[in-house]
Structures are given as C-alpha cells and as structure tokens.
Amino acid sequence: xxxxxxxxxxxxxxxxxxxxxxxxxxxxxxxxxxxxxxxxxxxxxxxxxxxxxxxxxxxxxxxxxxxxxxxxxxxxxxxxxxxxxxxxxxxxxxxxxxxxxxxxxxxxxxxxxxxxxxxxxxxxxxxxxxxxxxxxxxxxxxxxxxxxxxxxxxxxxxxxxxxxxxxxxxxxxxxxxxxxxxxxxxxxxxxxxxxxxxxxxxxxxxxxxxxxxxxxxxxxxxxxxxxxxxxxxxxxxxxxxxxxxxxxx
Amino acid sequence: xxxxxxxxxxxxxxxxxxxxxxxxxxxxxxxxxxxxxxxxxxxxxxxxxxxxxxxxxxxxxxxxxxxxxxxxxxxxxxxxxxxxxxxxxxxxxxxxxxxxxxxxxxxxxxxxxxxxxxxxxxxxxxxxxxxxxxxxxxxxxxxxxxxxxxxxxxxxxxxxxxxxxxxxxxxxxxxxxxxxxxxxxxxxxxxxxxxxxxxxxxxxxxxxxxxxxxxxxxxxxxxxxxxxxxxxxxxxxxxxxxxxxxxxx
Numbered sequence: 001x002x003x004x005x006x007x008x009x010x011x012x013x014x015x016x017x018x019x020x021x022x023x024x025x026x027x028x029x030x031x032x033x034x035x036x037x038x039x040x041x042x043x044x045x046x047x048x049x050x051x052x053x054x055x056x057x058x059x060x061x062x063x064x065x066x067x068x069x070x071x072x073x074x075x076x077x078x079x080x081x082x083x084x085x086x087x088x089x090x091x092x093x094x095x096x097x098x099x100x101x102x103x104x105x106x107x108x109x110x111x112x113x114x115x116x117x118x119x120x121x122x123x124x125x126x127x128x129x130x131x132x133x134x135x136x137x138x139x140x141x142x143x144x145x146x147x148x149x150x151x152x153x154x155x156x157x158x159x160x161x162x163x164x165x166x167x168x169x170x171x172x173x174x175x176x177x178x179x180x181x182x183x184x185x186x187x188x189x190x191x192x193x194x195x196x197x198x199x200x201x202x203x204x205x206x207x208x209x210x211x212x213x214x215x216x217x218x219x220x221x222x223x224x225x226x227x228x229x230x231x232x233x234x235x236x237x238x239x240x241x242x243x244x245x246x247x248x249x
Numbered sequence: 250x251x252x253x254x255x256x257x258x259x260x261x262x263x264x265x266x267x268x269x270x271x272x273x274x275x276x277x278x279x280x281x282x283x284x285x286x287x288x289x290x291x292x293x294x295x296x297x298x299x300x301x302x303x304x305x306x307x308x309x310x311x312x313x314x315x316x317x318x319x320x321x322x323x324x325x326x327x328x329x330x331x332x333x334x335x336x337x338x339x340x341x342x343x344x345x346x347x348x349x350x351x352x353x354x355x356x357x358x359x360x361x362x363x364x365x366x367x368x369x370x371x372x373x374x375x376x377x378x379x380x381x382x383x384x385x386x387x388x389x390x391x392x393x394x395x396x397x398x399x400x401x402x403x404x405x406x407x408x409x410x411x412x413x414x415x416x417x418x419x420x421x422x423x424x425x426x427x428x429x430x431x432x433x434x435x436x437x438x439x440x441x442x443x444x445x446x447x448x449x450x451x452x453x454x455x456x457x458x459x460x461x462x463x464x465x466x467x468x469x470x471x472x473x474x475x476x477x478x479x480x481x482x483x484x485x486x487x488x489x490x491x492x493x494x495x496x497x498x
Contacts, residue, residue: 009369009370009371009372009373010372011372011373011375057373059371086372086375087372087375088372089369089370089371089372091369092369120258120338120340120341121338122258122308122338123258123259123260123335123336123337123338124258124260124306124377126260126335126336128373181430
C-alpha cells in the first residue's frame with residue numbers, strides 16, 4: 001500500500017462535522033466515498049488531523065489514506081477535487097512514508113476565528129463569521145489574549161465532560177487584529193493541540209472582555225482556577241476555521 | 250394606506266430569484282409572507298426595484314409596500330428583519346409618499362461583480378464570487394471597460410429574445426479593480442437601468458479580453474454591431490451583487 005497525505009479545504013456549513021457519525025453528512029464520509037470510487041470500488045479509510053465540529057470550516061485540514069498503487073499526485077489531486085462535492089476542495093496531495101499519521105504525528109495547528117462587527121449585518125457572511133453587534137475594545141482583547149500564550153492547563157476553556165485526561169496544551173501564538181476593510185475581528189491561535197471547543201470558548205471569553213463585562217485578568221483566573229463557569233459563552237461554530245497544520249519531522 | 254420603502258439585503262444562493270414564480274423560493278414571496286404576518290394576516294404586496302436572478306445577491310435591493318397604519322419605522326424594520334428568513338436582512342425602513350414606486354421612480358443602480366482569482370479555490374466563496382483560474386490582465390480590462398461608459402444601445406450584451414424594446418441605457422460608471430487582500434477582481438457598474446443579463450455578459454466579455462482571447466476594441470464592436478454572438482460568455486450569477494439604488498427626486 002502507498003500512503004498519501006492531502007490538504008483539503010471545506011465549507012463546514014453543510015456538514016455535521018468532519019468525523020463520520022451515525023446521522024448526517026460528514027467530510028470524512030464524503031472523501032471516503034470519492035476515494036472508494038477512484039479505487040475501483042474498494043473501500044478506502046480516511047484519517048483526519050482534526051475533528052472539526054458541525055459548521056466549522058477548514059482551509060488546511062490534513063488527511064491521510066492508503067491506496068494499493070503509486071499514483072501521479074497531481075492527477076490524484078485533480079480527480080479527488082473534481083469528484084468530491086463542491087463544498088470540499090482538495091488543495092494538495094503528496095506521497096508520504098507508511099508511518100505518517102495525520103492525527104498522531106506531532107504537529108501545530110493554526111485556527112482562525114472571524115467575528116463580523118460590521119453594520120448592517122451581512123447575510124452573505126452568516127455561515128462564515130460570527131456576528132457581534134456590540135461595542136468591543138480591540139486593545140482590551142489584545143491585552144487579554146497574551147495570557148493564553150504558553151503552556152497551561154486549559155480545563156477552564158474546554159467543554160465539561162470531555163474524556164481527554166491531560167488538558168495541558170501549549171499555545172505558541174495568540175492574537176487578535178481588526179481587518180478594517182471587512183470590519184472583521186480576526187483571532188488567530190497556534191498550538192500543539194486544542195481541547196474540545198477550546199478555541200470557541202477562548203473567543204467567547206475574549207469578546208466578553210472586549211465588551212467590558214469581564215476584566216482583562218479573567219483569562220489568568222480561568223487558567224489557574226480551571227473553572228469553566230468563569231469563562232464566557234462558547235462562540236458560534238460559523239466563525240471558526242482550521243487554517244493550517246504544520247508537522248514536525 | 251401608508252407606503253413604506255425598505256432597503257433589504259439577501260444571499261441569493263437559496264432563491265430562484267427576487268420575483269415570485271410558480272416554482273421555487275423567492276425573496277418577494279418570503280418578504281410578503283413576513284409582512285402579511287405582521288399585518289394580522291391581511292395580504293401585503295411587495296414591489297422590488299430590480300428582479301435579481303437565481304443566485305444573484307443584494308446588499309441594497311429597494312422594495313415598497315403599503316400598510317393600513319402608520320408605524321414606528323425602526324420597530325417595523327426590526328420586526329421584519331427578525332421574522333424574515335435568515336438569508337434576508339432588512340437594513341432600513343422609511344415612510345414615503347404614496348406615489349413612490351421602487352421600480353418606476355427614476356433611479357440609478359450600482360452592481361458589483363466579484364471574480365475570485367485566488368489559488369487554491371476557496372470553497373467558502375463558491376456561492377459568493379465566480380472563480381476564474383486563468384491568467385487575466387487587469388490593465389487590458391481596465392482599458393476595455395471604459396468603452397461601456399456612456400449612452401449606448403446594449404442589445405449586444407443582453408440575452409436574446411428579451412421583450413424590452415428600447416435597449417438604450419446609460420452607464421455613468423464602470424470600473425474594475427484588484428482587491429489584493431482577497432485576490433478578487435471587483436467590477437462595478439452604475440447606470441440608469443440594466444438589461445436582462447447585461448452585467449453578467451459585460452463581465453464575461455471583459456474576462457475574455459483580460460485573458461487575451463478578445464481584443465480591447467471588442468466592446469465597441471459589440472455595441473456598434475448589436476451582435477450578441479460577438480460578446481463573451483455570460484458570467485455566473487454567484488459573483489453578482491445589487492449593491493445600491495439611488496433615486497432621483
């Protein structure tokens with residue numbers, strides 16, 4: 001068998017998430033169906049680096065899969081891209097060694113979260129950014145976001161009842177900037193792993209701080225107390241993008 | 250009866266067009282249904298300034314309608330906005346005189362057309378810009394677009410078999426610029442009226458000129474010959490936006 005790594009992008013609004021489930025349309029299943037067709041009907045399993053939730057988008061999701069023969073990677077990319085549904089694009093395909101694993105090989109993920117602060121509301125963006133029509137201070141959020149950088153126990157920013165035991169993760173980059181042209185707040189986080197709903201909880205908390213309803217110091221308090229109750233609400237999935245994954249070699 | 254004028258925006262991808270039809274979901278019908286609910290079940294007719302086609306978007310469509318009583322316009326806007334489906338937003342409502350008519354009162358419309366020339370293809374934009382993955386010269390298109398400005402018979406740029414007799418229209422502004430950040434070509438046209446598919450045919454022709462497969466002078470030739478066969482293909486509806494309507498008083 002030959003292993004392939006692919007970078008795919010998708011519009012999450014038509015999916016119940018990346019990972020195959022009993023009910024609903026998933027990215028994994030759609031790509032598997034397409035690969036199976038390209039593989040003369042023999043089933044192909046797809047492994048993804050991140051399990052994006054329902055409504056969450058990706059520009060740089062990484063998957064791997066095995067095919068019985070060596071293929072021209074550009075032809076394979078083109079075939080997959082054109083045969084996948086039009087809300088999934090295949091950006092790049094490369095052959096990798098048999099021990100590459102999209103999920104378990106060490107990597108850094110970058111997530112972006114778009115908040116539309118423009119008025120009036122833009123119906124074209126309703127699936128692609130979270131609309132926040134309240135006043136926000138960019139400088140308060142830019143100050144607060146710094147406290148997320150580093151190695152911390154992120155229990156206070158994850159959904160209650162997650163099965164993962166070790167909740168220590170390292171964030172190497174965290175920022176928020178204003179895209180003036182589009183009137184978007186752009187939050188960016190890079191790290192060696194993120195807990196379930198961690199990014200959306202961090203953004204929900206940062207917006208509350210920006211809106212003046214929580215102090216800047218709240219981030220440190222949530223980290224040290226590991227108390228989810230102290231964090232802000234979970235921001236919507238529609239603003240979240242899995243932007244890029246960089247593997248260590 | 251009291252007449253109201255409203256500015257609405259909508260995501261055209263879920264509609265077969267603005268205008269009510271026998272089959273399919275339309276903007277007009279959705280707004281009429283919502284207004285009828287707000288009017289204690291008494292039917293309300295909506296008149297729109299422009300009949301956008303299936304898949305065409307609007308930031309500044311103008312409609313008018315009559316209600317039996319005077320209302321607070323901000324409350325009316327809010328009620329309409331929140332009760333309309335989420336792919337329609339109501340930007341502004343104002344009371345106008347009984348003789349205002351969204352369609353027949355003289356006005357200038359501005360259309361914008363977005364062409365996504367970025368790579369890789371962006372699945373998030375597939376309904377909101379037309380992807381054009383071929384090389385294009387901005388300067389050739391910027392030169393060619395100038396010939397569209399002025400009063401011309403636009404027969405060569407409309408769909409064959411339109412019932413409108415007088416095909417003379419005036420374009421007061423026509424331009425194309427590159428939005429570097431988003432890697433979009435942004436075409437903008439302002440005029441006192443546009444024929445059926447005129448903007449999409451102009452854009453399809455300009456792209457062909459930009460791609461070097463038609464001479465810059467082709468625009469003048471299409472205008473003078475009134476021959477649709479000489480124009481380029483009709484660009485997709487997904488890039489087209491009814492941006493703004495300004496009424497003469």
